[in-house]
Amino acid sequence: xxxxxxxxxxxxxxxxxxxxxxxxxxxxxxxxxxxxxxxxxxxxxxxxxxxxxxxxxxxxxxxxxxxxxxxxxxxxxxxxxxxxxxxxxxxxxxxxxxxxxxxxxxxxxxxxxxxxxxxxxxxxxxxxxxxxxxxxxxxxxxxxxxxxxxxxxxxxxxxxxxxxxxxxxxxxxxxxxxxxxxxxxxxxxxxxxxxxxxxxxxxxxxxxxxxxxxxxxxxxxxxxxxxxxxxxxxxxxxxxxxxxxxxxxxxxxxxxxxxxxxxxxxxxxxxxxxxxxxxxxxxxxxxxxxxxxxxxxxxxxxxxxxxxxxxxxxxxxxxxxxxxxxxxxxxxxxxxxxxxxxxxxxxxxxxxxxxxxxxxxxxxxxxxxxxxxxxxxxxxxxxxxxxxxxxxxxxxxxxxxxxxxxxxxxxxxxxxxxxxxxxxxxxxxxxxxxxxxxxxxxxxxxxxxxxxxxxxxxxxxxxxxxxxxxxxxxxxxxxxxxxxxxxxxxxxxxxxxxxxxxxxxxxxxxxxxxxxxxxxxxxxxxxxxxxxxxxxxxxxxxxxxxxxxxxxxxxxxxxxxxxxxxxxxxxxxxxxxxxxxxxxxxxxxxxxxxxxxxxxxxxxxxxxxxxxxxxxxxxxxxxxxxxxxxxxxxxxxxxxxxxxxxxxxxxxxxxxxxxxxxxxxxxxxxxxxxxxxxxxxxxxxxxxxxxxxxxxxxxxxxxxxxxxxxxxxxxxxxxxxxxxxxxxxxxxxxxxxxxxxxxxxxxxxxxxxxxxxxxxxxxxxxxxxxxxxxxxxxxxxxxxxxxxxxxxxxxxxxxxxxxxxxxxxxxxxxxxxxxxxxxxxxxxxxxxxxxxxxxxxxxxxxxxxxxxxxxxxxxxxxxxxxxxxxxxxxxxxxxxxxxxxxxxxxxxxxxxxxxxxxxxxxxxxxxxxxxxxxxxxxxxxx
Numbered sequence: 001x002x003x004x005x006x007x008x009x010x011x012x013x014x015x016x017x018x019x020x021x022x023x024x025x026x027x028x029x030x031x032x033x034x035x036x037x038x039x040x041x042x043x044x045x046x047x048x049x050x051x052x053x054x055x056x057x058x059x060x061x062x063x064x065x066x067x068x069x070x071x072x073x074x075x076x077x078x079x080x081x082x083x084x085x086x087x088x089x090x091x092x093x094x095x096x097x098x099x100x101x102x103x104x105x106x107x108x109x110x111x112x113x114x115x116x117x118x119x120x121x122x123x124x125x126x127x128x129x130x131x132x133x134x135x136x137x138x139x140x141x142x143x144x145x146x147x148x149x150x151x152x153x154x155x156x157x158x159x160x161x162x163x164x165x166x167x168x169x170x171x172x173x174x175x176x177x178x179x180x181x182x183x184x185x186x187x188x189x190x191x192x193x194x195x196x197x198x199x200x201x202x203x204x205x206x207x208x209x210x211x212x213x214x215x216x217x218x219x220x221x222x223x224x225x226x227x228x229x230x231x232x233x234x235x236x237x238x239x240x241x242x243x244x245x246x247x248x249x250x251x252x253x254x255x256x257x258x259x260x261x262x263x264x265x266x267x268x269x270x271x272x273x274x275x276x277x278x279x280x281x282x283x284x285x286x287x288x289x290x291x292x293x294x295x296x297x298x299x300x301x302x303x304x305x306x307x308x309x310x311x312x313x314x315x316x317x318x319x320x321x322x323x324x325x326x327x328x329x330x331x332x333x334x335x336x337x338x339x340x341x342x343x344x345x346x347x348x349x350x351x352x353x354x355x356x357x358x359x360x361x362x363x364x365x366x367x368x369x370x371x372x373x374x375x376x377x378x379x380x381x382x383x384x385x386x387x388x389x390x391x392x393x394x395x396x397x398x399x400x401x402x403x404x405x406x407x408x409x410x411x412x413x414x415x416x417x418x419x420x421x422x423x424x425x426x427x428x429x430x431x432x433x434x435x436x437x438x439x440x441x442x443x444x445x446x447x448x449x450x451x452x453x454x455x456x457x458x459x460x461x462x463x464x465x466x467x468x469x470x471x472x473x474x475x476x477x478x479x480x481x482x483x484x485x486x487x488x489x490x491x492x493x494x495x496x497x498x499x500x501x502x503x504x505x506x507x508x509x510x511x512x513x514x515x516x517x518x519x520x521x522x523x524x525x526x527x528x529x530x531x532x533x534x535x536x537x538x539x540x541x542x543x544x545x546x547x548x549x550x551x552x553x554x555x556x557x558x559x560x561x562x563x564x565x566x567x568x569x570x571x572x573x574x575x576x577x578x579x580x581x582x583x584x585x586x587x588x589x590x591x592x593x594x595x596x597x598x599x600x601x602x603x604x605x606x607x608x609x610x611x612x613x614x615x616x617x618x619x620x621x622x623x624x625x626x627x628x629x630x631x632x633x634x635x636x637x638x639x640x641x642x643x644x645x646x647x648x649x650x651x652x653x654x655x656x657x658x659x660x661x662x663x664x665x666x667x668x669x670x671x672x673x674x675x676x677x678x679x680x681x682x683x684x685x686x687x688x689x690x691x692x693x694x695x696x697x698x699x700x701x702x703x704x705x706x707x708x709x710x711x712x713x714x715x716x717x718x719x720x721x722x723x724x725x726x727x728x729x730x731x732x733x734x735x736x737x738x739x740x741x742x743x744x745x746x747x748x749x750x751x752x753x754x755x756x757x758x759x760x761x762x763x764x765x766x767x768x769x770x771x772x773x774x775x776x777x778x779x780x781x782x783x784x785x786x787x788x789x790x791x792x793x794x795x796x797x798x799x800x801x802x803x804x805x806x807x808x809x810x811x812x813x814x815x816x817x818x819x820x821x822x823x824x825x826x827x828x829x830x831x832x833x834x835x836x837x838x839x840x841x842x843x844x845x846x847x848x849x850x851x852x853x854x855x856x857x858x859x860x861x862x863x864x865x866x867x868x869x870x871x872x873x874x875x876x877x878x879x880x881x882x883x884x885x886x887x888x889x890x891x892x893x894x895x896x897x898x899x900x901x902x903x904x905x906x907x908x909x910x911x912x913x914x915x916x917x918x919x920x921x922x923x924x925x926x
Contacts, residue, residue, distance in 0.1 A: 007301070011292065017374070043100075056091050063241070064098070065119065068121065077239075098118075099126040131152055147166065156195060156228075177213075178220045186231075200264065229267065286359060287343065287363060338385060350454050353406050373390055389445070417495045418495055429486065429493065448468055462498075462499075468487075492517070498510070516634060516649060539662070552567075576612065576618055606746045611671070614669075624660045631650060678746070717769065736797065737911070739795040858893055859895070861922070
């Protein structure tokens with residue numbers, strides 16, 4: 001398919017970019033005195049660019065037959081009463097040239113179609129009299145050939161028959177008094193005669209200021225119109241055509257305009273029947289004939305129309321129902337190269353304004369649009385039709401001038417703020433959002449809404465989404481969903497855009513009263529950063545009340561005590577990070593929280609995770625919160641000053657902004673951080689998001705931690721073994737210490753809770769891997785080995801003396817009871833019992849067994865301990881070395897013994913060394 005400008009050929013003035021808009025201002029008076037533009041005064045040129053409407057053909061037929069003679073009186077008095085710009089003046093000029101040509105018209109190919117309806121003129125040239133509101137000044141009259149013509153009857157008589165005819169009504173003209181029974185004498189000597197009267201109502205309003213005895217010139221003129229119609233009706237080969245406005249609004253808002261129009265209608269209409277020069281759909285062809293020399297190959301046109309109809313069929317659920325019907329195909333064909341909705345905005349919508357020239361005005365505007373697009377051909381892509389979205393108002397002074405003239409100067413502000421111009425919101429949206437800017441969707445949407453605003457009201461005010469899409473979509477063009485996106489953006493940013501969702505869909509329009517967007521934007525600038533931060537922290541705290549897997553601390557300001565439960569610290573949004581690294585301030589805060597509790601060292605370092613705001617997404621959540629606070633501020637401060645509609649709109653905006661804030665929080669707080677003394681900072685980005693922060697933490701965050709094995713629901717046997725948390729044949733491990741190791745040492749994964757350790761230990765027990773003993777670690781009072789039922793115990797209770805012991809520690813079963821010696825019967829010698837060797841119990845020696853690590857002589861911990869940490873001395877040093885002759889002096893020293901040797905792999909050694917490191921104490925070994 002080809003772009004319309006590669007098929008259609010506009011008239012030369014449009015192609016050259018030299019369009020003079022004044023050519024659309026047809027003036028009958030100028031044509032009559034020969035001073036008008038050539039396009040109107042030259043009949044050949046005029047008829048070449050004229051589309052003969054059905055109304056024009058009928059009027060011309062009645063005129064030609066009337067001038068030929070023998071027609072009824074009612075067919076020779078023709079009132080034309082249509083809306084402003086309804087084609088009246090163009091029709092009168094057509095009749096003027098045709099009557100003036102007479103038989104000469106038969107030689108012009110440009111009127112052949114017209115003459116086929118009218119029949120052949122039988123007269124050489126009719127006598128013509130033309131009167132408009134500018135022909136004769138009501139006070140000064142008109143000077144011509146030494147005469148002063150003062151009235152309508154004086155003008156008509158002089159134009160039809162010169163001084164001889166004027167003499168019949170001279171006295172009436174001089175005294176400005178309507179003749180009675182005289183004008184038929186004028187017509188009798190001036191046949192065939194065509195009288196054209198245009199804009200007489202306007203003339204009468206001015207004439208009402210001229211006193212004539214107890215009357216005025218307006219009343220005398222109205223009275224004469226009855227005399228004139230009777231004279232024309234009674235004289236063969238005379239035709240009168242007079243135009244009247246469709247309503248008094250086209251004249252003046254005063255009562256006098258209504259009275260004058262009513263009086264003229266009764267005088268002119270009494271003897272005649274009215275006609276409509278241009279019917280509704282004929283304006284399409286009127287426009288095409290005036291603007292284009294050639295519409296191109298009909299095959300190419302039909303190809304374009306077929307593609308459009310195929311597109312409309314595929315989008316039928318998104319478009320108005322009539323767009324897929326056969327009638328709309330016909331309308332596309334009639335309107336080509338315009339998309340019908342563009343013309344309809346003017347001919348149906350704007351035409352409701354009585355001051356809009358329905359035909360002439362549409363021509364002027366469409367001509368300017370075609371000229372602008374023709375000039376910009378290299379940059380507008382491949383448009384197959386001309387759409388409302390192609391209207392670049394910033395280039396069309398004709399259109400913007402017409403809007404401000406018809407509807408008020410304030411519309412200039414609306415256009416520059418939201419629709420078209422360097423700083424317009426629509427242009428800014430297209431610039432900022434790439435997929436919209438590719439087809440300038442926001443500007444197209446705004447232009448379409450603006451053109452649809454005028455002439456609509458009530459439930460049909462503005463334009464619906466389906467109508468917008470019909471006005472804008474084209475084959476191989478924008479994605480229809482982009483129209484929805486542009487509307488969303490304009491709703492949030494437009495200063496003068498309004499919408500209503502009372503019907504089946506939203507309808508959009510512009511208004512000169514600023515909407516609350518302006519108030520909101522002003523309020524945004526007054527929202528402080530601290531207020532935004534406080535709102536975010538408040539929202540986070542509120543949404544995390546339902547978190548179940550963690551103890552949640554939001555922006556902790558005071559020192560955080562040691563946490564034995566899994567804890568999630570959510571930092572203020574001022575602390576941010578990327579997926580690769582923490583901001584310096586963020587790292588400093590996390591390091592302090594991870595290692596310190598006040599001035600002392602943190603003992604339980606493996607229970608705390610940190611949720612940090614993403615640097616990339618922080619801007620969005622700040623903007624959303626700013627918008628929410630601005631809406632809330634406006635609601636609080638301006639509620640009594642806003643209209644009901646604005647208050648309703650504001651409530652909807654607050655609700656929507658609140659939802660957007662919650663969604664933005666989820667996306668912003670997407671970085672989970674873990675800190676370890678050995679591994680340093682580890683960052684886990686969350687890539688899938690839930691609808692709220694609490695469900696995000698309970699679901700996505702927990703799942704991600706488990707997937708990365710940062711968090712364990714169960715403890716594996718091999719993992720415990722590799723971390724020396726399992727007993728050996730010579731050393732039991734207290735069950736609490738296993739649990740405690742996962743809380744204290746940050747080189748290990750975290751656990752979901754004590755069940756992660758407790759259930760795993762029970763599993764190992766039931767698999768007969770290890771046993772459980774009760775005692776002090778040296779002496780045990782009770783043993784449990786599978787298949788005995790395991791004892792009930794709480795791994796988190798440090799006071800319980802349950803130990804995990806090696807299978808080799810299982811006590812030997814008690815010996816069976818001794819069998820009694822059978823001494824036989826009396827008289828029989830009983831056998832003597834067997835004599836056994838004595839049992840020798842192996843004694844321990846100083847030499848270790850080959851499979852046991854060589855014991856150390858002692859280990860020593862020394863250094864100063866802060867007073868507040870002395871409660872940890874017993875737990876960290878003394879209790880592990882209870883069996884190792886611990887010495888408590890200025891330094892803490894534990895020694896290997898024969899029964900409890902200290903080795904580099906023993907749990908006591910590791911616990912003391914790790915604790916010394918955490919508390920900053922000196923650790924020595926020998």
